[in-house]
Amino acid sequence: MMKSSNLGYPRIGEDREWKKALEAFWAGKLGEEELRQQLQDLRLNHLRKQLAKGIDVIPVNDFSYYDHMLDTAAMFGIVPKRFPYEGGVVPLSVYYGIARGTKDAAASEMTKWFNTNYHYIVPELDGAVPVLTENKPLSAYREAKEKLGIEGKPVIVGPLTFLKLSKGYSQADSDAWLSRLLPLYVQILQELANEGVEWVQIDEPILTQKLSVADVNRLKNIYETFAASVPTLNIMLQTYFESVEQYTEIIGLPVKGIGLDFVHGRSGNLSSIQALGFPENKVLGAGIIDGRGIWKSSLREKLGLLEELAGFVNPERILVQSSCSLLHVPVSVAYETKLSTELKDALAFADEKLDEIVLLTKAACRNLNAIPEEFQENERAYLTFKFSKNRKRDDIQQAVATIADQQLERKLPFSERYAAQQQKWQLPIFPTTTIGSFPQSAEVRKARQLWRKNEWSQEQYDDFIRKQIDIWVQVQEEIGLDVLVHGEFERTDMVEFFGEKLEGFAFTQNGWVQSYGSRCVKPPIIYGDVAFLKEMTVEETKYAQSLTGRPVKGMLTGPITIMNWSFVREDIPREQIAYQLAYALRQEVEALERAGIGMIQVDEPAVREGLPLKEADQAEYLSWAVKAFRMATCTVQDTTQIHTHMCYCEFHDMIHSIEAMDADVISIETSRSHGELIHSFEVNTYTKGIGLGVYDIHSPRIPGVGEMTSMIERALHVLDPKLFWINPDCGLKTRGMKETVESLRNMVEATQIARSNHAATV
Ligand SMILES: CN1c2c(nc(N)[nH]c2=O)NC[C@@H]1CNc1ccc(C(=O)N[C@@H](CCC(=O)N[C@@H](CCC(=O)N[C@@H](CCC(=O)O)C(=O)O)C(=O)O)C(=O)O)cc1
Ligand SMILES: N[C@@H](CCS)C(=O)O
Ligand SMILES: [Zn+2]
Numbered sequence: 001m002m003k004s005s006n007l008g009y010p011r012i013g014e015d016r017e018w019k020k021a022l023e024a025f026w027a028g029k030l031g032e033e034e035l036r037q038q039l040q041d042l043r044l045n046h047l048r049k050q051l052a053k054g055i056d057v058i059p060v061n062d063f064s065y066y067d068h069m070l071d072t073a074a075m076f077g078i079v080p081k082r083f084p085y086e087g088g089v090v091p092l093s094v095y096y097g098i099a100r101g102t103k104d105a106a107a108s109e110m111t112k113w114f115n116t117n118y119h120y121i122v123p124e125l126d127g128a129v130p131v132l133t134e135n136k137p138l139s140a141y142r143e144a145k146e147k148l149g150i151e152g153k154p155v156i157v158g159p160l161t162f163l164k165l166s167k168g169y170s171q172a173d174s175d176a177w178l179s180r181l182l183p184l185y186v187q188i189l190q191e192l193a194n195e196g197v198e199w200v201q202i203d204e205p206i207l208t209q210k211l212s213v214a215d216v217n218r219l220k221n222i223y224e225t226f227a228a229s230v231p232t233l234n235i236m237l238q239t240y241f242e243s244v245e246q247y248t249e250i251i252g253l254p255v256k257g258i259g260l261d262f263v264h265g266r267s268g269n270l271s272s273i274q275a276l277g278f279p280e281n282k283v284l285g286a287g288i289i290d291g292r293g294i295w296k297s298s299l300r301e302k303l304g305l306l307e308e309l310a311g312f313v314n315p316e317r318i319l320v321q322s323s324c325s326l327l328h329v330p331v332s333v334a335y336e337t338k339l340s341t342e343l344k345d346a347l348a349f350a351d352e353k354l355d356e357i358v359l360l361t362k363a364a365c366r367n368l369n370a371i372p373e374e375f376q377e378n379e380r381a382y383l384t385f386k387f388s389k390n391r392k393r394d395d396i397q398q399a400v401a402t403i404a405d406q407q408l409e410r411k412l413p414f415s416e417r418y419a420a421q422q423q424k425w426q427l428p429i430f431p432t433t434t435i436g437s438f439p440q441s442a443e444v445r446k447a448r449q450l451w452r453k454n455e456w457s458q459e460q461y462d463d464f465i466r467k468q469i470d471i472w473v474q475v476q477e478e479i480g481l482d483v484l485v486h487g488e489f490e491r492t493d494m495v496e497f498f499g500e501k502l503e504g505f506a507f508t509q510n511g512w513v514q515s516y517g518s519r520c521v522k523p524p525i526i527y528g529d530v531a532f533l534k535e536m537t538v539e540e541t542k543y544a545q546s547l548t549g550r551p552v553k554g555m556l557t558g559p560i561t562i563m564n565w566s567f568v569r570e571d572i573p574r575e576q577i578a579y580q581l582a583y584a585l586r587q588e589v590e591a592l593e594r595a596g597i598g599m600i601q602v603d604e605p606a607v608r609e610g611l612p613l614k615e616a617d618q619a620e621y622l623s624w625a626v627k628a629f630r631m632a633t634c635t636v637q638d639t640t641q642i643h644t645h646m647c648y649c650e651f652h653d654m655i656h657s658i659e660a661m662d663a664d665v666i667s668i669e670t671s672r673s674h675g676e677l678i679h680s681f682e683v684n685t686y687t688k689g690i691g692l693g694v695y696d697i698h699s700p701r702i703p704g705v706g707e708m709t710s711m712i713e714r715a716l717h718v719l720d721p722k723l724f725w726i727n728p729d730c731g732l733k734t735r736g737m738k739e740t741v742e743s744l745r746n747m748v749e750a751t752q753i754a755r756s757n758h759a760a761t762v
Pocket of ligand 3: 435605645646647729730731
């Protein structure tokens with residue numbers, strides 16, 4: 001009999017109870033015991049739900065107090081030396097200190113989890129002596145069994161993925177590190193086996209990337225060690241987000257099951273199975289329901305896929321499951337009351353995906369060749385949406401096709417137009433600026449809530465936003481920043497805001513997804529052709545500019561970021577969606593320019609995240625991503641300065657594409673990654689303006705002048721001082737007013753020191 005399985009369930013809760021509990025705890029409004037109790041209630045609810053839906057193999061230890069990579073590091077006692085830790089179970093204060101920073105110690109780096117908008121905390125191995133501080137998977141297993149009678153499947157981040165995503169060690173030390181970590185993993189697994197655990201899911205998403213010969217040997221060593229140490233335990237070696245590289249080596253590993261993604265890695269994994277078969281003695285975790293998209297599956301098509309797989313694997317040994325953890329999708333469509341029926345019927349969030357898994361498993365168990373009656377409603381809704389006329393705008397498709405064929409270039413090359421811009425703006429050396437958003441205080445959120453509920457008129461709300469702009473323009477002038485921003489107070493989120501104003505988007509009321517820590521986003525849904533309707537940002541930007549003689553930067557979110565941070569339609573190529581967005585944004589860029597705004601920032605923090613995991617697909621993506629950015633920005637005058645911003649990602653493998661975007665100035669995050677990223681932008685590789693992120697905005701900690709000065713000095717060793725700007729790592733929307741002002745004052749002071757140190761040389 002085929003069985004149903006899940007790889008992970010969203011942590012945040014139906015009403016973001018998780019987020020609220022964490023933030024109340026950090027604010028001192030909830031004690032540790034209460035926090036633990038509330039989170040346990042939530043965790044058990046998630047398990048109950050999966051049980052009630054009929055999932056046979058339910059994951060445990062997929063829950064976290066912040067992030068699963070941080071949990072794994074903490075479980076091994078891997079705590080950076082700058083935190084007060086003397087061994088044993090890592091106290092919650094230290095755990096959250098690593099994630100968020102403390103008064104005395106900077107937070108650990110945070111970066112994107114593969115190609116998703118989820119961010120993990122990067123373990124710092126240097127100086128650590130790993131020990132097993134607690135067996136978290138075992139506690140989670142016991143809890144599910146004792147409280148709910150569930151025979152859970154503990155989920156663990158696999159050793160190779162953990163090691164490859166950690167930092168603070170050299171490649172040459174990889175084997176030494178593995179030999180330290182492996183005994184701890186073995187101990188965890190042995191304790192699980194002794195407890196009678198049936199299945200363990202070991203997540204190794206790193207196997208979707210091409211491994212070196214040495215890493216393949218490490219992989220073999222890891223799983224051979226496990227097989228020898230815990231022969232009775234069924235290990236499901238779980239991969240996701242793409243097809244696996246080195247299929248032959250992977251299926252040859254001595255594990256009981258292998259989980260493959262047949263959604264995002266469908267063609268690669270399927271052709272591997274077709275060409276090379278699948279071992280008779282192994283279970284196939286068939287990830288056929290999209291764990292990171294929101295669209296309903298055609299169950300008929302999925303049953304066909306299962307049938308195909310059953311041609312290679314005995315159906316008795318197939319687990320029907322999601323393609324990855326459901327962490328990346330909202331909890332349930334049930335709470336949506338404002339979507340059109342046609343659209344709502346086409347959606348499946350986590351809970352609905354579990355239903356799809358169960359339905360498919362049942363149908364497959366009965367007869368793989370017969371389409372059951374329960375599938376009829378699914379097929380009707382799926383096809384109604386697929387062929388809906390509400391999704392097409394011929395005029396947009398036409399216009400985009402024409403522009404995409406044009407030469408998308410600024411009139412002058414960078415050096416000439418930058419000189420013209422310098423002439424126009426007369427900025428000092430090392431100009432200071434911020435990334436766009438200022439604190440989204442409780443007051444700002446409250447105002448928006450009142451307006452949304454029609455308790456405030458449009459006029460009242462607009463007045464309120466103008467007052468915020470007044471306050472912050474004045475603050476920026478007082479602090480002495482050179483290039484100001486209006487503060488983005490009118491925006492819920494940098495993507496949601498634009499989606500709300502463009503045609504082709506829909507919005508959920510409760511479609512929240514965890515982005516990092518307690519911070520969630522509500523990605524819009526691009527369901528149809530995208531069209532510009534009316535000016536989106538001109539009013540507020542123009543108003544801010546009217547208050548000051550200093551330049552105010554217009555602030556837009558770029559086409560690739562809007563696309564990558566939305567849930568997008570699957571009936572046309574992503575490239576076309578990007579061009580439609582670029583065409584719409586070009587109209588906004590031109591409107592800002594017409595309104596007298598001479599610096600325009602088009603944020604693209606999500607370009608890296610969209611980079612295909614397979615090297616062979618990357619060049620094509622980068623080529624149309626660059627083209628989309630240029631399409632949005634290339635029509636401005638020479639003296640109009642185009643800025644862009646990127647954060648929390650690796651840049652080194654796409655630096656030439658960033659250069660090709662041809663923005664005049666890029667501001668990047670560097671402080672959270674402790675300055676490592678700056679080397680990607682060294683003088684010889686990157687030749688345009690660079691704003692260095694000199695402090696971490698995700699931490700409540702106020703950075704000192706000294707530490708920012710040394711960061712600036714370090715960067716000036718490798719960057720051209722004439723092209724150098726100074727800014728925080730990212731937008732300041734998550735910070736309070738007091739800490740923002742103090743931090744920015746320190747930043748300006750550090751800039752003044754740098755200016756006097758370098759005045760003679762620039
Ligand atoms: C820059 N980043 C972004 C990413 N992805 C995006 N889509 N957007 C981004 O900005 N990815 C990478 C990084 C991740 N960084 C962040 C930073 C901050 C947040 C964040 O603060 N999220 C907020 C939600 C923002 C929002 O939509 N706010 C609404 C209010 C919604 C709400 O909670 N309403 C309350 C009532 C009001 C109240 O009492 O506060 C309710 O419904 O109960 C708004 O401003 O109106 C968060 O709270 O997590 C995300 C990613
Ligand atoms: N302009 C945005 C960029 C975030 S990546 C902000 O400042 O919040
Ligand atoms: Zn940013």
